[in-house]
Structure formats: structure tokens, C-alpha cells
């Protein structure tokens with residue numbers, strides 16, 4: 129499937145139309161941003177890692193009954209996906225305290241939760257993606273009640289599948305962000321799952337193997353991304 133004109137360029141990806149109105153080509157870039165776009169840079173070959181990793185994980189999720197937009201890998205940096213209408217929510221699941229959770233509640237990083245937490249942010253760059261609750265989502269008509277329930281059910285299922293998979297690869301899944309879309313009237317998982325959108329710590333040393341290396345200038349960023357994909361492909 130050939131990509132035609134670009135429809136959208138985001139911080140980390142470009143989306144192209146194809147001849148089939150129901151399919152898009154997603155191209156993964158090396159550009160990285162953090163702190164709501166205040167910090168910018170590039171992470172060499174990040175696009176290659178994130179394209180491959182998303183493909184591996186979306187296929188694993190398909191096998192485990194989580195419907196998602198992935199169709200096929202096209203090249204090092206490109207994949208074919210279903211053309212969904214994105215629900216403007218970031219769905220964040222956490223297994224261990226870190227990042228904005230720790231900051232917001234003044235909690236150390238590394239508290240292991242008995243049950244995963246789930247929160248939503250409203251995808252609106254100009255507002256800095258504010259936290260939003262269920263009743264506000266319904267009030268703003270960002271999703272219908274049944275859609276919201278389906279999003280939560282699928283997000284928790286994704287967590288179970290991925291936690292188990294990463295643990296076999298010597299990685300702890302600390303937290304992650306998902307985005308969902310509508311396709312043929314149904315809610316399916318979309319966007320990406322990569323070290324840009326997950327926190328992954330080495331199971332033994334708790335070394336951070338994700339975008340926090342970029343956010344916090346920890347060094348060895350490229351190496352960390354490559355280490356994750358190396359372990360996933362083993």
C-alpha cells in the first residue's frame with residue numbers, strides 16, 4: 129500500500145492517506161519532545177525502535193483479543209494501520225508510582241500498587257492535556273458511556289497482557305499511555321506503545337529504559353531504546 133499525501137504531523141509520527149480510505153500509513157520519526165513541548169531533541173533511530181516495538185506489541189494484543197489498529201509493517205519506519213477517529217483522551221495506567229503521579233501527590237517513585245490505577249487526560253495541547261474524570265468526559269461528549277467503559281476494560285486488559293510479556297523479558301512495566309479510536313462504530317486501540325509512551329525499568333536493577341532518560345537528561349538514551357527492542361526480539 130502506497131502512502132499518498134500527509135494528513136497530519138505530530139510530535140513523533142506522520143500520518144498519510146492511502147488509496148483505501150479505511151487505511152493510513154504511520155511513519156515514526158526520531159523527534160522527541162517532553163514537558164509539553166518545552167524540551168525538544170532527537171533520539172537517533174527512535175522511530176525504528178518505536179515502529180518495531182508497536183508492531184510486536186499490537187500483534188501480541190491481537191492474539192490476546194485486544195482489537196487494535198495495526199495491520200502490517202511496511203518498512204523500518206512505517207506501518208499500515210486502520211484509519212480510526214481518535215477519542216481525544218490519553219488513558220494512563222500505572223502499576224508503580226512515578227512521573228507526574230509522584231509529583232502531583234508528593235510520593236516517592238517506586239511504590240508498587242496492589243491494583244493498577246487508571247486516569248484520563250484530555251488531549252488538548254493548548255491546555256497542556258489536563259486530567260479529566262469520567263463525568264467530565266461524558267459532559268463534554270468526548271465519548272459515550274458504553275465507549276468509556278469499553279476503553280477502561282480494554283486498557284486494563286492491555287496492562288495484564290503487557291505486564292506479563294515484559295516481565296518475561298526482564299522488564300517492569302511501571303506505567304503507560306494509550307489512545308483509542310473508533311472504527312466501524314467500535315472502540316479499538318490506536319496510536320503507539322513504545323519507550324516514548326511506557327515507563328520500563330530493568331527488573332533487576334530498576335535502571336530506566338524509556339523516555340525518562342531524555343526527559344531527565346540521564347544519558348545513554350539511544351542505547352536504552354535499543355536494549356528494549358533487543359530484549360523484545362529475543
Ligand code: UDP
Pocket residue numbers: 218220226227228229257303304305323324325326327339
Ligand atoms: N505519557 C505519554 N504521553 C503524554 C503523557 C504521558 O506517553 O503526553 C506516558 C509516559 O511516558 C508515562 C505515562 O504515560 O509512561 C505516565 O506519564 P505521567 O503522567 O507520569 O507524565 P509525565 O511524567 O510524562 O509528565
